[in-house]
Amino acid sequence: MRAISSLLADVWRLSIPYFRGEDRWRGGALLAAIIALEVAWVYVIVLINQWNAVFYNAIQEKDYAAFVHQLWIFTFYAAVAIGVGVYQVYLRQWLEIRWRNWMTDKYLTAWLADETHYRMRLKGDEADNPDQRIAEDIRSYIAQTIGLFLGLLNSIMTLASFAVILWGLSGDFAFNLFGADWDIPGYLVWAAFAYAALGTLIAHLIGRVLIKLNYDQQRYEANYRVDLVRVRENGEQIALMQGGPVERARLLSRFSHVVHNYWGIMIAQKRLTWFTSGYGQLSVIFPFVVVAPAYFTGAIPFGQLMQTSQAFGQVQGSFSFFINAYTTLAEWKSVVDRLVGFERSVQKTQAEALRSAFRRVPASGPAPLAVSAMEVRLPDGRALLDVAALELVRGERVLLSGPSGSGKSTLLRAIAGIWPHGHGEVEVVPGARVLTLPQRPYLPVGTLRGALAYPDPLEAYDDETLREALEAVGLPGLAGRLDESAPWATILSGGEQQRLAVARALLVKPDVLLLDEATSALDEASEGALYLLLRARLPQTALLSIGHRSTLIGLHERQVTLAREGEGPARLVDLSPAPVAA
Numbered sequence: 410m411r412a413i414s415s416l417l418a419d420v421w422r423l424s425i426p427y428f429r430g431e432d433r434w435r436g437g438a439l440l441a442a443i444i445a446l447e448v449a450w451v452y453v454i455v456l457i458n459q460w461n462a463v464f465y466n467a468i469q470e471k472d473y474a475a476f477v478h479q480l481w482i483f484t485f486y487a488a489v490a491i492g493v494g495v496y497q498v499y500l501r502q503w504l505e506i507r508w509r510n511w512m513t514d515k516y517l518t519a520w521l522a523d524e525t526h527y528r529m530r531l532k533g534d535e536a537d538n539p540d541q542r543i544a545e546d547i548r549s550y551i552a553q554t555i556g557l558f559l560g561l562l563n564s565i566m567t568l569a570s571f572a573v574i575l576w577g578l579s580g581d582f583a584f585n586l587f588g589a590d591w592d593i594p595g596y597l598v599w600a601a602f603a604y605a606a607l608g609t610l611i612a613h614l615i616g617r618v619l620i621k622l623n624y625d626q627q628r629y630e631a632n633y634r635v636d637l638v639r640v641r642e643n644g645e646q647i648a649l650m651q652g653g654p655v656e657r658a659r660l661l662s663r664f665s666h667v668v669h670n671y672w673g674i675m676i677a678q679k680r681l682t683w684f685t686s687g688y689g690q691l692s693v694i695f696p697f698v699v700v701a702p703a704y705f706t707g708a709i710p711f712g713q714l715m716q717t718s719q720a721f722g723q724v725q726g727s728f729s730f731f732i733n734a735y736t737t738l739a740e741w742k743s744v745v746d747r748l749v750g751f752e753r754s755v756q757k758t759q760a761e762a763l764r765s766a767f768r769r770v771p772a773s774g775p776a777p778l779a780v781s782a783m784e785v786r787l788p789d790g791r792a793l794l795d796v797a798a799l800e801l802v803r804g805e806r807v808l809l810s811g812p813s814g815s816g817k818s819t820l821l822r823a824i825a826g827i828w829p830h831g832h833g834e835v836e837v838v839p840g841a842r843v844l845t846l847p848q849r850p851y852l853p854v855g856t857l858r859g860a861l862a863y864p865d866p867l868e869a870y871d872d873e874t875l876r877e878a879l880e881a882v883g884l885p886g887l888a889g890r891l892d893e894s895a896p897w898a899t900i901l902s903g904g905e906q907q908r909l910a911v912a913r914a915l916l917v918k919p920d921v922l923l924l925d926e927a928t929s930a931l932d933e934a935s936e937g938a939l940y941l942l943l944r945a946r947l948p949q950t951a952l953l954s955i956g957h958r959s960t961l962i963g964l965h966e967r968q969v970t971l972a973r974e975g976e977g978p979a980r981l982v983d984l985s986p987a988p989v990a991a
């Protein structure tokens with residue numbers, strides 16, 4: 410019982426924001442229309458039930474005129490039922506897509522805000538496969554929630570309408586048992602209830618393992634899909650290493666989880682289907698078994714036998730809602746758990762971001778960025794490095810060096826505000842723009858214009874500016890291809906991609922530019938030329954770059970390094986001044 414109430418509380422928490430959000434009027438109107446159609450549907454079924462008695466009595470009495478008249482009446486009922494059926498599906502899909510649109514927007518906004526997606530990944534696998542949760546789980550959640558809600562509503566209304574009819578019809582059923590006359594009021598309603606309650610209990614006992622199995626199945630499917638995508642994205646490296654057989658073995662091993670778990674589902678499903686099919690078949694004759702004695706003793710006419718058995722079937726069918734919906738319920742529960750887990754993980758990550766490890770405060774001095782009392786830690790809590798103070802002044806270029814693994818990239822992440830472990834203060838001049846160029850630039854799918862303007866919008870720069878930036882960084886051949894859509898990340902060489910990233914810096918004109926081995930794929934001469942270009946074009950920009958080549962020393966005014974003594978954290982040591990090339 411506690412499990413059911415906590416499930417319903419979760420569903421309420423997931424669903425209600427939509428019906429209170431900005432789309433509440435349209436969403437609410439669609440839901441009201443769907444409910445109205447459901448009511449109309451049940452009403453038509455009740456009318457058809459009453460029609461049954463008249464129609465079959467006309468047949469029994471061989472009353473041809475009444476028979477034909479009833480056929481016309483049925484035609485009318487059927488026409489209404491068809492119209493209601495068509496619009497039930499149409500309006501339901503309409504609500505589904507609006508709701509999904511709203512929920513997807515909400516999830517994407519939360520996931521991408523404040524680098525939450527990255528922090529969640531850093532934290533580990535608490536909410537595995539967010540892509541699946543945002544794409545698949547939202548879709549199934551909405552479809553299943555509406556489906557189950559309408560199914561339940563239909564069952565309740567059908568139950569209410571037909572229980573009244575059946576209760577009235579039950580008056581005729583008195584029987585003799587153990588030598589005594591019994592006349593239980595509403596006997597048929599109780600019989601239907603007892604039949605369905607027993608069925609529901611058995612279905613639950615057989616089918617409850619499906620909840621966990623479905624949850625795991627969705628996870629295994631998503632893991633497998635993500636691995637396939639990784640192989641596709643890293644196709645070149647895998648091909649060069651001739652890693653096909655290893656990938657095949659790994660993917661098949663991943664897939665074996667899908668298969669193994671699916672066997673569990675199949676076995677549980679088979680057991681459940683044995684039961685539900687048997688139950689369904691028995692349900693066809695059970696009403697007749699219960700009602701027929703009265704017909705054969707002559708207590709009721711044929712028409713009433715048909716009406717009563719149909720009404721009994723409807724009541725028993727409504728009571729059996731949970732049996733019929735058990736598989737969907739099991740899937741629904743796992744989807745709800747996955748979405749709740751995702752929301753919780755996003756909220757927790759964002760709360761942690763609010764108490765951010767590295768506080769960003771308005772700068773007190775002229776330097777656009779200054780770091781003080783910073784201690785950067787690893788996710789497991791170990792101290793990685795200490796920075797007592799580091800100031801980046803306008804126009805100054807600082808080279809950050811240090812042994813591999815000493816924490817240079819992590820320091821840049823902390824300064825950029827995306828590393829969540831540690832503490833310290835980062836002073837930034839209000840309104841200052843900080844741009845970070847990593848070793849492997851990210852090139853979004855789409856046109857070259859989009860890749861170049863990223864992370865600014867497409868229309869942020871005019872053609873002339875974009876072309877000029879490409880030419881300046883040594884990519885004149887691309888200047889005429891701005892509107893070409895292509896997989897730029899695979900077409901451009903590593904060095905060309907890094908040149909394109911430097912062109913971004915020329916466009917953005919940041920106050921602070923952080924370069925993490927951003928020119929490492931270029932030859933020394935080209936690298937030197939790009940640094941001189943940055944200096945000429947961005948004379949006011951403070952630049953901090955990570956690099957290993959000794960030729961870089963001459964391209965910076967100052968050099969700092971991370972040095973470690975013994976087992977403790979690395980410390981930032983100032984080695985300046987370094988000679989600067991003209």
Ligand SMILES: Nc1ncnc2c1ncn2[C@@H]1O[C@H](COP(=O)(O)OP(=O)(O)OP(=O)(O)O)[C@@H](O)[C@H]1O
Nearest residue numbers: 531787788793811812813814815816817818819820
């Ligand atoms: N997400 C992470 N989880 C756990 N450890 C991490 C994570 N990111 C970095 N580290 C660890 O932090 C240490 C510093 O890594 P970082 O990439 O900052 O070094 P680096 O000085 O930039 O190295 P390199 O010069 O080789 O690029 C490494 O030991 C690395 O394994």
